[in-house]
Structure formats: structure tokens, C-alpha cells
Amino acid sequence: xxxxxxxxxxxxxxxxxxxxxKNGTFLLLRDYMDYHRSRYRDCSLLFLEKGKLQxxxxxxxxDNTVYSHGGLTYGGLIAHPEVNYIQVEEMLDTALxxxxxxxxxxxxxxKPIPYIYHTYPAQEDLYWLxxxxxxxxxxxxxxxxxxxxxxxxxxxRKRHATRAxxxxxxxxxxxxxxxxxxxxxxxxxVLLKYHDCKPVHSIDEIxxxxxxxxxxxxxxxxxxxxxxxxxxxxxLTKEVIHVQYIASNDIGRDxxxxxLLFQTMIxxxxxxxxxYLDFGISTEHEGTYLNNGLLFQKEGFGxxxxxxxxxxxxx
Numbered sequence: 001x002x003x004x005x006x007x008x009x010x011x012x013x014x015x016x017x018x019x020x021x022k023n024g025t026f027l028l029l030r031d032y033m034d035y036h037r038s039r040y041r042d043c044s045l046l047f048l049e050k051g052k053l054q055x056x057x058x059x060x061x062x063d064n065t066v067y068s069h070g071g072l073t074y075g076g077l078i079a080h081p082e083v084n085y086i087q088v089e090e091m092l093d094t095a096l097x098x099x100x101x102x103x104x105x106x107x108x109x110x111k112p113i114p115y116i117y118h119t120y121p122a123q124e125d126l127y128w129l130x131x132x133x134x135x136x137x138x139x140x141x142x143x144x145x146x147x148x149x150x151x152x153x154x155x156x157r158k159r160h161a162t163r164a165x166x167x168x169x170x171x172x173x174x175x176x177x178x179x180x181x182x183x184x185x186x187x188x189x190v191l192l193k194y195h196d197c198k199p200v201h202s203i204d205e206i207x208x209x210x211x212x213x214x215x216x217x218x219x220x221x222x223x224x225x226x227x228x229x230x231x232x233x234x235x236l237t238k239e240v241i242h243v244q245y246i247a248s249n250d251i252g253r254d255x256x257x258x259x260l261l262f263q264t265m266i267x268x269x270x271x272x273x274x275x276y277l278d279f280g281i282s283t284e285h286e287g288t289y290l291n292n293g294l295l296f297q298k299e300g301f302g303x304x305x306x307x308x309x310x311x312x313x314x315x
Contacts, residue, residue: 143303151302160256
């Protein structure tokens with residue numbers, strides 16, 4: 001197994017592996033990873049066997065620790081569909097030795113890709129983590145719907161959706177830049193008021209990512225009197241519609257705009273080509289704090305638990 005540190009000259013090979021892998025998503029493509037590259041010291045790796053690229057590991061380094069990856073929701077080893085466990089073990093063992101020797105790494109933080117994003121079974125890395133005595137340092141709970149057999153919405157969510165419909169709320173995909181601006185104002189206001197934080201992406205960053213991935217990043221909005229009162233940003237992968245951001249202003253909240261929006265999405269025929277709708281996490285502080293109200297809302301749409309984990313290996 002040959003190991004190569006990532007360099008921009010390998011961008012095409014990296015992207016081709018991600019697109020043809022059994023567990024990669026567009027978030028692991030370099031045009032997504034590198035939009036904030038100035039914030040992270042990249043130490044990603046490529047793995048070749050007999051000259052053929054078999055896997056890659058998105059990673060960054062800081063404070064004697066390697067993260068896979070600190071700037072992404074998930075990371076971990078991305079592998080070709082034909083890669084088996086022994087090859088995964090060799091890749092990751094080789095990576096640890098490389099990081100210890102080259103970066104004097106003391107800890108390795110690993111964030112595996114949740115199985116709902118896999119296009120073919122790819123949990124070899126979880127067994128490898130077990131054999132390395134890795135321990136869980138963070139676990140976030142996300143709420144996910146199986147779109148092929150969704151559960152019924154709760155009575156409360158149905159009632160709110162009906163109220164929104166009766167009040168003339170309409171749902172659509174928004175493609176105009178002004179709509180993104182309007183939604184970002186709502187989103188930023190909600191996050192500041194209720195969570196004392198800002199969106200992970202600035203409006204300029206999300207527009208940049210949208211321009212790179214127009215088919216993967218979309219804005220769905222709910223309108224009242226032709227004005228946006230609620231919406232969500234979706235990340236579309238091969239298997240999953242992931243809700244990256246959700247927000248509603250006071251009018252949208254009073255009228256049940258988000259209830260109608262998600263009811264519409266769950267029933268939409270074009271959404272049935274995806275396996276899952278993932279609402280995103282309802283936890284903070286590495287999963288130690290659970291937002292019960294947010295979880296209750298997502299579970300009302302039929303969402304059930306998927307975990308986003310982080311593991312640590314002490315080197």
C-alpha cells in the first residue's frame with residue numbers, strides 16, 4: 001500500500017474516487033473541502049495499491065492532533081467499492097504511522113460517515129476503530145426519515161400544516177439570489193435569538209458553494225403574501241436529502257409554515273428517488289446537550305435516530 005500526501009495536482013484523481021466510492025459525498029470533493037482551506041492545515045492522504053487509487057482520507061492537523069476532518073460534518077476513509085476490510089486496515093494503519101512520524105501526532109480524531117450516506121456497505125472502519133481501542137468522544141443525534149416507507153406525521157404537525165395551507169402558504173424551490181439573502185436574514189436572526197450563534201456559513205460562502213454544486217445545494221422556501229417566512233437549505237447526496245439549515249420567522253411559526261414545507265417535501269414524487277431525508281442534529285457540545293423541543297419537532301415528521309459519532313485514538 002503506497003501512501004501519498006494530498007496536493008492540488010491530485011485534485012482530479014481525488015474527486016474521481018469520491019464520485020465512484022461506496023461512501024463518499026460531494027462534501028468530500030475538493031471544491032467543497034477547500035472553500036475554507038485557509039482555516040485548516042490540510043494533511044489529507046491518498047492510498048494506492050499496485051498503482052491504483054483505492055482510498056483517500058480527508059484530514060487536517062492542529063495542536064498535535066489529526067482530525068478527519070475538523071471542518072466537515074463527517075470524514076473518515078473514503079474507499080472504492082471493491083476495497084475489503086484487510087485493505088481498509090492497511091490504509092488506516094499506514095496513515096497512523098505516517099501521522100506519528102511526520103507530524104508527531106498524539107491523537108487521531110475520526111468522524112465516520114453515517115451509513116445512510118453509503119451507496120454500498122462501508123463500515124469496515126468502525127471495526128478497525130474497535131480493534132484500535134478507539135473511544136467515543138462525541139455523539140450527536142440526528143432525525144432521519146426513510147422516504148421509501150415514511151411514518152405518519154403526528155397529529156400536531158398535520159394540524160399545523162393544514163393551518164398553513166388554509167392561510168395560503170405556498171412551498172417552492174427558490175433559485176433567485178435575493179431569496180437566499182432573505183432566508184439568510186431569517187436564519188441569522190433565529191440563530192442569534194435562540195442559540196446565540198451565527199450560521200456556520202456566511203451568505204457569501206453558501207452562495208459560493210451553491211455555484212460550485214448547483215444540483216446538490218438547494219433552498220426550499222415557504223411564502224406568505226409572496227414573502228419568504230420560512231425555509232430550509234438542503235444538501236442532496238446520492239442517497240440522502242440532508243437539511244443543512246432550517247429557520248422560520250414569527251409569521252411562519254404562527255402559521256405552521258415549516259410543517260407544510262416538510263409535509264410537501266416528504267410527499268413530493270421527486271424526493272422518492274432518495275432513500276432518506278435527514279433533518280440534522282438536535283444536540284450541542286459534542287452531544288452532551290439535547291434540544292428536546294427541536295427533537296420533538298423533527299420526530300413529529302417521522303424522523304428517527306441516526307448518530308453522528310466522533311472517535312479518538314490515543315497515539
